[in-house]
Amino acid sequence: MSGTLPRDGGTSRRLNSLLEVSKALAVQVDLDPLLAVILDKAAEVMEAERSTLFLYDPKENVLRNHVSGELARHAVVVPLGVGISGHVAKTLEPLNVHDAYADPRFNPSFDRDTGFRTRNILCAALLSHDGRLVGVIQLLNKRGNAAFSEDDETLLRAFASIAGVAIDRTRLVAAALESKAIEEGLRLAHDIQMGMLTRRFPKGKFDMHAALEPAKDVGGDFYDVLETDRYIWFTVGDVSGKGPGAALFMAITLTLFRASAAGLEDPSEVLGRMNRALSRDNDRMMFVTVFVARLDRETGQVLYSNGGHNPPYILRADGALENLETSLSPALGAFEEAVYTNAEFALRPGDMAILYTDGVNEAQAKDASFYGIERFEAVLRQLGKNDAESAVTRVVSSVGVFAVGAPPADDLTVLALRVAKD
Amino acid sequence: MEIREERRDTVLVLAPLGRVDSNSAGGLETALLGRAKEPRLLVDLSSVEYISSAGLRVFLMLARKVKESGGRLVLCGLGASVRQVFDLAGFSALFAIEPGVDQGVTRLSS
Numbered sequence: 001m002s003g004t005l006p007r008d009g010g011t012s013r014r015l016n017s018l019l020e021v022s023k024a025l026a027v028q029v030d031l032d033p034l035l036a037v038i039l040d041k042a043a044e045v046m047e048a049e050r051s052t053l054f055l056y057d058p059k060e061n062v063l064r065n066h067v068s069g070e071l072a073r074h075a076v077v078v079p080l081g082v083g084i085s086g087h088v089a090k091t092l093e094p095l096n097v098h099d100a101y102a103d104p105r106f107n108p109s110f111d112r113d114t115g116f117r118t119r120n121i122l123c124a125a126l127l128s129h130d131g132r133l134v135g136v137i138q139l140l141n142k143r144g145n146a147a148f149s150e151d152d153e154t155l156l157r158a159f160a161s162i163a164g165v166a167i168d169r170t171r172l173v174a175a176a177l178e179s180k181a182i183e184e185g186l187r188l189a190h191d192i193q194m195g196m197l198t199r200r201f202p203k204g205k206f207d208m209h210a211a212l213e214p215a216k217d218v219g220g221d222f223y224d225v226l227e228t229d230r231y232i233w234f235t236v237g238d239v240s241g242k243g244p245g246a247a248l249f250m251a252i253t254l255t256l257f258r259a260s261a262a263g264l265e266d267p268s269e270v271l272g273r274m275n276r277a278l279s280r281d282n283d284r285m286m287f288v289t290v291f292v293a294r295l296d297r298e299t300g301q302v303l304y305s306n307g308g309h310n311p312p313y314i315l316r317a318d319g320a321l322e323n324l325e326t327s328l329s330p331a332l333g334a335f336e337e338a339v340y341t342n343a344e345f346a347l348r349p350g351d352m353a354i355l356y357t358d359g360v361n362e363a364q365a366k367d368a369s370f371y372g373i374e375r376f377e378a379v380l381r382q383l384g385k386n387d388a389e390s391a392v393t394r395v396v397s398s399v400g401v402f403a404v405g406a407p408p409a410d411d412l413t414v415l416a417l418r419v420a421k422d
Numbered sequence: 423m424e425i426r427e428e429r430r431d432t433v434l435v436l437a438p439l440g441r442v443d444s445n446s447a448g449g450l451e452t453a454l455l456g457r458a459k460e461p462r463l464l465v466d467l468s469s470v471e472y473i474s475s476a477g478l479r480v481f482l483m484l485a486r487k488v489k490e491s492g493g494r495l496v497l498c499g500l501g502a503s504v505r506q507v508f509d510l511a512g513f514s515a516l517f518a519i520e521p522g523v524d525q526g527v528t529r530l531s532s
Contacts, residue, residue: 330512
């Protein structure tokens, strides 16, 4: 963009207005008030009856209008290259149309809709500091009977370069603020999630440990342990999706588990009650897979119920690895009438139960390959001599080594319960 | 995510392509829920190689929306791994599932 500013009559007044515009635009970081100032000042400085502004939408490669005054209700979308403004957006060169109705690019439908009568148009592209298209500004009808002059054209170039940079800056500011807000929201969600997890585990005859490795962008895994005189209740679950929503849903689920397990006798009742509470008004159809079990300290019998969760493993004292049979009851939250059933297994001295979430088997390496069930089972078979804590650590580090260099896509949870040898 | 759309008689067939994980689930949600008012909807999953729990949620939402507007929804073309995800979450019984597009169209046309 070249050209010198006009030096003829009224020049110093117009230059002063331009300077004022420059100051006004420099302090405004919110888009809407900024656009209002630009439109207002453009009409004033350019001595035009009306000003119109189109913002460039790079996603759709179109211009969208932003009109001053009472015409703002008319939404207009202009493809690049179409009409006066579309032509300017494509060439990035100003266009001075002395007689709008004589120019085939002029689209009179706007006049027809509004009753406004366009005589002449001066149009220029708004560019960012590095020359990207930000929008297009149009001045309609030079006041008095004249058309826009070459001097007007030069002045508009100067005006447009100031306005373009100012508009682009508001977008950068908005994007920076938004990403900061998202980051803080995620950090808060992560803190809520981790703060709810217990770090006290049964030790002694029944040796338990659990770990939850959170995903980069906050998932919704959880585990919990509740001890009563007779029972040890334990659970592992996984909320669908990620982000603050999943973390909050996890917090609700965990609270429901604690409230339900404390007052009810068996795991299927616990799941049923949690499911009914979670299904109510669940328009976003969040759901959570939950495995709930209740170990009887005296008998070693484990009564359990499964709501759509990955079936746990049992590593027997003799080295045999069993994948628990579970019913196909649905995950919680999706279906209020769902029915949950109990099943049972016995843990004998030397046996270990391992609960996990799909963050284990679905962990991905840098080459996008999956950790997978076979690898997981191979690691589990080698845990015969491990206590609960070292068993959990071995699984977590095996996944960590596999997925090294790839950001954790999903939460990963492992819980182990080992019965001491007599 | 890319979704092929095709009309077979009175049935609208939607076929998403690729992986449905938490990155692509949002796009799929917008696209599928935009078609939830269709009276006969068939979703062909034969070109979906992976589906995560976030993706599963989209189908639950779709089923609820279709039911609310009085329409019918059938899923078809579930590969072994996709089918396993539905089975594991206990959701297979909540959906009408057919092997392929032809059977799905027949079921919806009846």
